[in-house]
Amino acid sequence: MSVPAMWVGVRPRYARYVLTASERDVLRVVVIWKAVALFLFAGCNVAVAHIADDDVSGMKKGYDVRGTSLVPVYPQGYACSPLTSLYASWVDVDGSHRQEIHTGVDGGRLGEWILAPGPGVVKAVWEANWGWGNEGALLLVHKASELNLDDGAPFYYTVYDHLRYDEIKHLQVGQKVPRGMQLARVSRPGGHAKYLPEVHWEVWEADADRLTWTTNRFGGREWRNRSARLIDPLYMLGLHEPPEDDRSVSVVPFDPAADYRTFPGFTYIFDCPKS
Numbered sequence: 001m002s003v004p005a006m007w008v009g010v011r012p013r014y015a016r017y018v019l020t021a022s023e024r025d026v027l028r029v030v031v032i033w034k035a036v037a038l039f040l041f042a043g044c045n046v047a048v049a050h051i052a053d054d055d056v057s058g059m060k061k062g063y064d065v066r067g068t069s070l071v072p073v074y075p076q077g078y079a080c081s082p083l084t085s086l087y088a089s090w091v092d093v094d095g096s097h098r099q100e101i102h103t104g105v106d107g108g109r110l111g112e113w114i115l116a117p118g119p120g121v122v123k124a125v126w127e128a129n130w131g132w133g134n135e136g137a138l139l140l141v142h143k144a145s146e147l148n149l150d151d152g153a154p155f156y157y158t159v160y161d162h163l164r165y166d167e168i169k170h171l172q173v174g175q176k177v178p179r180g181m182q183l184a185r186v187s188r189p190g191g192h193a194k195y196l197p198e199v200h201w202e203v204w205e206a207d208a209d210r211l212t213w214t215t216n217r218f219g220g221r222e223w224r225n226r227s228a229r230l231i232d233p234l235y236m237l238g239l240h241e242p243p244e245d246d247r248s249v250s251v252v253p254f255d256p257a258a259d260y261r262t263f264p265g266f267t268y269i270f271d272c273p274k275s
């Protein structure tokens with residue numbers, strides 16, 4: 001298994017640089033002009049909020065599985081289960097070359113709980129098949145306002161694959177999910193012992209919260225949302241403190257005692273016990 005070289009702890013830095021009103025205005029103008037230019041010259045007809053691939057945070061979102069260079073940095077003194085394969089990577093958890101570019105991030109140890117990265121609602125719980133056999137899949141929808149995000153798309157989807165369906169089938173569509181809720185435990189693709197344990201976690205940005213369903217070539221159900229675009233989950237994990245080098249995302253473990261009323265974006269999807 002390849003352990004990313006960036007798995008070295010640093011002390012969490014919680015001080016946030018707050019932009020002044022005039023700095024925000026300048027950055028907004030830059031972003032808007034980028035959007036207008038793309039609209040005019042690329043013949044693009046998608047929503048303006050979705051055109052700029054970066055925002056005032058400086059981080060790239062990586063729309064449609066474009067590489068972002070974002071890497072996770074885990075807090076010192078905590079034993080976080082690391083992400084083992086990153087977004088837009090061609091390298092799999094076991095170090096082998098992927099058949100397709102990676103649409104999310106992988107991680108987790110067998111049996112480890114996966115935690116909700118932010119408050120939201122259960123959108124879908126289903127038995128999926130992506131070619132590895134039947135497995136459970138879960139889709140949550142998070143409103144931007146719940147995540148303390150003022151700009152951009154109104155909805156974010158988080159998707160969790162390679163779960164055990166019998167562990168998640170009790171979840172009800174429409175059920176509220178608080179940040180840090182235990183969603184399911186890390187299993188293996190299709191539940192097969194021959195695959196390494198992992199959860200595959202995707203994040204989508206969406207203008208509208210509407211799903212349609214289709215059946216894939218493996219007979220599994222697949223959702224569609226025409227307004228949704230994949231982004232790098234690390235972007236959402238970095239919003240609380242945009243990285244100074246536009247690259248190193250300080251992962252924040254969920255703390256049941258913390259106050260998240262103004263915390264923007266996501267906390268980590270695995271528990272990080274103090275080491």
Ligand SMILES: [Zn+2]
Nearest residue numbers: 104105106200
């Ligand atoms: Zn994956």
